[in-house]
Amino acid sequence: MKIQVAIILLEVVLIILALAVYLIATIVHLFRINAGLDVVLASVDEIVAKTAPVNGVLDAINGTLVTARDALEGLHLKKGGPDAAGLVESLFPGEGANFLRRVGKSGKVVNVGTVYTRGVGILASLGRGAPVGAAHTKGPAVRDPKYSTTAASMLYPRPGGARSRPKSPVVGREPAHSPYEAALTPGERPRDPTGRAVEARPQDTSSGQINVEKQPEAAEPAAPAPAPARITSAKGTRPWEQAPPQRPPDTGSGGGAAPPAQPEADAPPAPPTSGRITTAKGTRPWER
């Protein structure tokens, strides 16, 4: 055999050995990879199984939130009117246009927050229909930082100006709001509604109080014998009630001299007791 043939055979053997060694090692590693992938696949199966209901749950949550959002946006549009998008824009810049698109409206979004303060804008929009656009959106705010409500009230034209609104009545200062209602029974209150004592107040015939002094003056010219009607005590007439007959006749009353003289003649029981007054309350019944 030639030497060339022997070398060729040797090289072929070496090639076969190299192929066998490396390929066997590669096969071993591939088996290990296969085993590792089995482990990974089991974990992936768990992940898939656990995340399967997530889509349904999240879709349900999203649907619920979208329903609530639509309802609240509809309410906001209903209550806010044309300023609704501006209110949304003032709170969430850039969302005003999206709000209009969602509610199916179109138009220019005016940021209400640049015109009013937040609270005044909302209250004015909800209560009175705020005149959005009273000032330019890029200009200074139409509000007084010190008197914000006054600035808002000045936006609404009124005859005579915003300051001409009637003030609210003060309870207790006007007769219609008197804290005391008319008494059903005559009596005397220690203080009047103004807080003053009743004694310090001048006599008022229209107050409904019983005025003992005025009644005989009004009835004196016409009633010749007022003494029996003035006896209000069981102990008899009082000294000051007996004084008028003792006084000289009053000519200035217009009633003439005859009426005062008549009680003197018609009152025999009273004069004899004038010297028997021993108490300030007058004669006693047994003394009469």
Place this chain on the structure above:
Amino acid sequence: MDPDIALWLMVIVLAVVIPILVVLLKGVLQAASSIPPKIDAIAGVAAAASKDLDAVVVLLTTQNYISQITGSVLNYGGSLNVALPDA
């Protein structure tokens, strides 16, 4: 061609092929041997992810809560609809 020359040429070709073959097989073996560690790492991460997803069940409770909260918010909106005047 002389048969001797042909045999010598074959010897030379085989001598060149053998190292090339060895280099190529060694590269394949290295590539194959680098995969199992990565597979092991992926298996560990997958197991941890699968364990973390145990909290997904709480989403059902969250869904219930969100439904209740949404109902309350809608009731509040209904009250506002009655209380506030329309624009």
